[in-house]
Amino acid sequence: MLVMKEARDGRTTPELEAVAREEGIDVALLAEQVANGRVAIMKNANNDHRPVGVGEGLRTKVNANLGTSSDASDIEEELLKVDAAIEAGADAVMDLSTGGDIDHIRRAVVERSTVPVGSVPIYQAAIEARRDGRGMVNMTSDEILDGVRKHLDDGIDFVTVHCGVTREVAGHCRRTPRLADVVSRGGSFLMEWMSYNEKENPLYERYDELMDIVGEYDATISLGDGLRPGALADANDAAQIAELTVISELVTRARERGVQTIVEGPGHVPLDLVASSVELEKSLCHGAPFYVLGPLVTDVAPGYDHIGAAIGGAVIAMSGADFLCYVTPAEHLRLPTIEDVKEGVYTFRVAAHAADIAKGVPGARDWDDRFSAARRALDWDTMMELCLNPEKAKTFRDAAPPSDGRLCSMCGEYCAVHKMSGVREREGK
Amino acid sequence: MLVMKEARDGRTTPELEAVAREEGIDVALLAEQVANGRVAIMKNANNDHRPVGVGEGLRTKVNANLGTSSDASDIEEELLKVDAAIEAGADAVMDLSTGGDIDHIRRAVVERSTVPVGSVPIYQAAIEARRDGRGMVNMTSDEILDGVRKHLDDGIDFVTVHCGVTREVAGHCRRTPRLADVVSRGGSFLMEWMSYNEKENPLYERYDELMDIVGEYDATISLGDGLRPGALADANDAAQIAELTVISELVTRARERGVQTIVEGPGHVPLDLVASSVELEKSLCHGAPFYVLGPLVTDVAPGYDHIGAAIGGAVIAMSGADFLCYVTPAEHLRLPTIEDVKEGVYTFRVAAHAADIAKGVPGARDWDDRFSAARRALDWDTMMELCLNPEKAKTFRDAAPPSDGRLCSMCGEYCAVHKMSGVREREGK
Numbered sequence: 092m093l094v095m096k097e098a099r100d101g102r103t104t105p106e107l108e109a110v111a112r113e114e115g116i117d118v119a120l121l122a123e124q125v126a127n128g129r130v131a132i133m134k135n136a137n138n139d140h141r142p143v144g145v146g147e148g149l150r151t152k153v154n155a156n157l158g159t160s161s162d163a164s165d166i167e168e169e170l171l172k173v174d175a176a177i178e179a180g181a182d183a184v185m186d187l188s189t190g191g192d193i194d195h196i197r198r199a200v201v202e203r204s205t206v207p208v209g210s211v212p213i214y215q216a217a218i219e220a221r222r223d224g225r226g227m228v229n230m231t232s233d234e235i236l237d238g239v240r241k242h243l244d245d246g247i248d249f250v251t252v253h254c255g256v257t258r259e260v261a262g263h264c265r266r267t268p269r270l271a272d273v274v275s276r277g278g279s280f281l282m283e284w285m286s287y288n289e290k291e292n293p294l295y296e297r298y299d300e301l302m303d304i305v306g307e308y309d310a311t312i313s314l315g316d317g318l319r320p321g322a323l324a325d326a327n328d329a330a331q332i333a334e335l336t337v338i339s340e341l342v343t344r345a346r347e348r349g350v351q352t353i354v355e356g357p358g359h360v361p362l363d364l365v366a367s368s369v370e371l372e373k374s375l376c377h378g379a380p381f382y383v384l385g386p387l388v389t390d391v392a393p394g395y396d397h398i399g400a401a402i403g404g405a406v407i408a409m410s411g412a413d414f415l416c417y418v419t420p421a422e423h424l425r426l427p428t429i430e431d432v433k434e435g436v437y438t439f440r441v442a443a444h445a446a447d448i449a450k451g452v453p454g455a456r457d458w459d460d461r462f463s464a465a466r467r468a469l470d471w472d473t474m475m476e477l478c479l480n481p482e483k484a485k486t487f488r489d490a491a492p493p494s495d496g497r498l499c500s501m502c503g504e505y506c507a508v509h510k511m512s513g514v515r516e517r518e519g520k
Numbered sequence: 521m522l523v524m525k526e527a528r529d530g531r532t533t534p535e536l537e538a539v540a541r542e543e544g545i546d547v548a549l550l551a552e553q554v555a556n557g558r559v560a561i562m563k564n565a566n567n568d569h570r571p572v573g574v575g576e577g578l579r580t581k582v583n584a585n586l587g588t589s590s591d592a593s594d595i596e597e598e599l600l601k602v603d604a605a606i607e608a609g610a611d612a613v614m615d616l617s618t619g620g621d622i623d624h625i626r627r628a629v630v631e632r633s634t635v636p637v638g639s640v641p642i643y644q645a646a647i648e649a650r651r652d653g654r655g656m657v658n659m660t661s662d663e664i665l666d667g668v669r670k671h672l673d674d675g676i677d678f679v680t681v682h683c684g685v686t687r688e689v690a691g692h693c694r695r696t697p698r699l700a701d702v703v704s705r706g707g708s709f710l711m712e713w714m715s716y717n718e719k720e721n722p723l724y725e726r727y728d729e730l731m732d733i734v735g736e737y738d739a740t741i742s743l744g745d746g747l748r749p750g751a752l753a754d755a756n757d758a759a760q761i762a763e764l765t766v767i768s769e770l771v772t773r774a775r776e777r778g779v780q781t782i783v784e785g786p787g788h789v790p791l792d793l794v795a796s797s798v799e800l801e802k803s804l805c806h807g808a809p810f811y812v813l814g815p816l817v818t819d820v821a822p823g824y825d826h827i828g829a830a831i832g833g834a835v836i837a838m839s840g841a842d843f844l845c846y847v848t849p850a851e852h853l854r855l856p857t858i859e860d861v862k863e864g865v866y867t868f869r870v871a872a873h874a875a876d877i878a879k880g881v882p883g884a885r886d887w888d889d890r891f892s893a894a895r896r897a898l899d900w901d902t903m904m905e906l907c908l909n910p911e912k913a914k915t916f917r918d919a920a921p922p923s924d925g926r927l928c929s930m931c932g933e934y935c936a937v938h939k940m941s942g943v944r945e946r947e948g949k
Contacts, residue, residue, distance in 0.1 A: 507708035
């Protein structure tokens with residue numbers, strides 16, 4: 092039985108109860124949001140991951156993209172990245188492996204993770220077709236759907252499927268050439284496939300079958316934006332928006348069948364267009380949860396793309412996005428190291444938390460107020476306990492310890508907080 | 521002759537010409553903005569620093585705070601930080617030294633810097649009074665003004681003076697206690713002085729004399745926000761806004777005398793209040809350039825305060841702020857290292873550039889478009905030349921080099937950009 096249908100029938104499920112407890116909200120309210128598709132619960136019956144809710148009214152979630160490439164495919168390191176991401180507070184991870192034994196890696200990641208795991212199943216059919224010598228353009232429509240089933244059977248909780256990259260939509264990129272063309276891997280595979288075979292995208296054409304498969308596992312469809320802008324110049328262009336109009340239709344069809352959907356978003360977006368991009372998604376896609384990559388607010392900062400993406404991420408989440416995919420400092424340059432994964436997750440937790448304070452998610456601001464009360468009291472033990480990453484904060488402080496343990500070496504004896512406590516004490520006398 | 525008066529009389533000066541050239545704008549337009557106080561040119565006749573303009577219509581500038589504390593006062597390291605900040609692209613630096621031989625350090629920083637240098641002269645009188653055994657509360661009003669003159673005579677280009685912390689304004693913090701009270705060092709010195717001496721803030725009371733002193737050097741007054749919020753809970757409170765109403769008056773008085781002023785801003789501000797804080801400053805302070813510290817959009821992230829501050833900084837600059845003071849990863853924990861200084865400047869350059877794209881500063885987006893054209897062509901040499909920090913980008917890429925030099929190890933052979941160039945080539949045939 093699908094959780095969306097259970098919710099519509101007024102029944103609660105263990106997943107709904109777990110998410111409501113985790114979010115500190117009423118289970119009946121959550122069920123209503125799930126019933127109308129404004130919240131999705133990421134889970135798959137074939138694993139024991141903690142179910143995680145994404146959508147309106149809930150805490151903004153952070154996903155960490157992991158996975159091997161043809162240039163780096165050490166499974167042990169991947170599993171350490173899973174640990175690092177979850178320890179840093181990631182709410183979900185995606186296994187985007189394209190190098191090495193991808194079946195083995197996926198199963199190991201699902202086994203290792205305690206949080207929902209996502210994947211992009213088209214990689215499966217594409218890589219298998221390439222590896223068996225036929226070439227990617229010769230993967231069959233059946234193989235593409237079988238890839239989805241395989242991933243779900245392995246316990247994947249949410250699958251990114253680029254169903255909106257239709258031939259009609261793809262035509263926009265030819266008729267109005269873009270600065271960066273198509274930068275999504277799955278999107279580019281489908282563009283090549285459609286161009287070569289002169290056939291419609293099977294993920295669109297066989298969407299009903301796809302929904303049946305996903306429904307069997309009560310997993311979540313993440314409608315990928317294969318034509319997301321890869322440069323500021325391409326943001327909000329006809330290709331991107333046309334794809335979103337197709338996704339609008341696909342969200343409606345999924346809801347009719349009780350299959351949960353989330354919608355993926357850009358990409359590279361100038362800061363002044365960030366808010367409107369989520370407003371547009373929420374309108375076109377009937378309030379479906381919005382899952383965004385960044386967005387990056389400049390193209391020029393490889394090595395600092397986590398910064399540009401955190402700026403975009405905070406603003407888009409404040410404006411209504413529900414689920415942020417991190418960007419690490421390694422983006423556009425190489426696969427992230429374990430350290431990059433940690434930095435990416437913590438960076439995006441700052442963005443997500445800032446957004447949650449701004450959008451008034453219950454309890455978000457309490458954390459800051461408790462922390463600032465400790466700072467006012469110069470209570471370093473409590474500050475170190477409460478702060479986002481105690482290990483890093485301690486390392487920084489201890490690298491240049493103050494001569495007076497109540498202070499820090501930045502202001503030393505001229506600490507304003509210390510001075511004011513003296514002023515107030517004297518005034519109180 | 522004051523640059524503001526020259527501009528009002530329709531004369532251009534070498535400084536105006538240099539800034540107009542640097543910004544790529546018409547010198548007559550710049551002169552008009554300087555004449556009406558919407559742009560300030562930071563410079564001091566006693567040094568050969570490059571003049572830098574801040575204000576409406578100009579590129580958003582980034583300042584790096586440097587300086588020793590009682591716990592760390594190595595002058596050689598300070599000078600290396602000056603070099604690092606400028607090499608990373610800082611438009612100004614502030615010497616906030618409070619430890620060691622502060623006169624010697626200030627003069628060496630002014631000598632070493634090629635960009636405007638700011639300072640907080642009240643530290644001078646406060647530290648001298650403390651060091652000669654009288655205690656900070658016994659510094660005299662004359663000593664406070666003499667400190668300003670000394671700094672300007674040493675070649676400081678812009679002086680932060682907390683003239684708006686009047687006794688009336690300070691009373692708000694007692695009548696409506698704050699979570700974090702006063703967190704500005706200069707602000708706390710004046711709060712203590714006023715409380716102990718039961719006298720008005722000399723920087724307010726003797727503001728006319730102060731303007732005469734600053735005017736002699738044609739330097740810029742930076743009206744410090746001594747009561748800036750140090751916790752989200754205190755943002756936009758009565759104390760902060762009351763101080764801004766006093767600063768409103770001080771901006772008008774300075775303009776009447778032809779003395780250039782900029783106004784300093786918060787601090788810690790929830791993301792949803794960031795835009796209104798600059799709108800309020802621009803209204804109350806008659807369009808005066810706004811110089812902000814961050815703002816930090818969460819209190820809980822020591823070690824990641826550069827991230828939270830870059831988020832706030834990008835949004836406040838997009839909304840109209842003109843000059844961003846960086847925050848480094850070391851904020852609230854210790855003095856920044858040379859590496860922290862670099863990270864802080866590059867992080868804030870991302871924020872400033874994202875804002876400049878959003879507010880349409882001429883030429884800002886061109887950089888991204890040229891970079892993305894190189895990315896589309898997989899032209900790594902051009903990408904590495906054009907990107908924000910080529911050294912860092914190269915280090916990242918080289919740490920896990922791709923087997924195919926046209927690609928990167930993130931996606932390896934499945935690079936979407938590479939694939940699409942094949943698709944387009946085939947379609948073109």
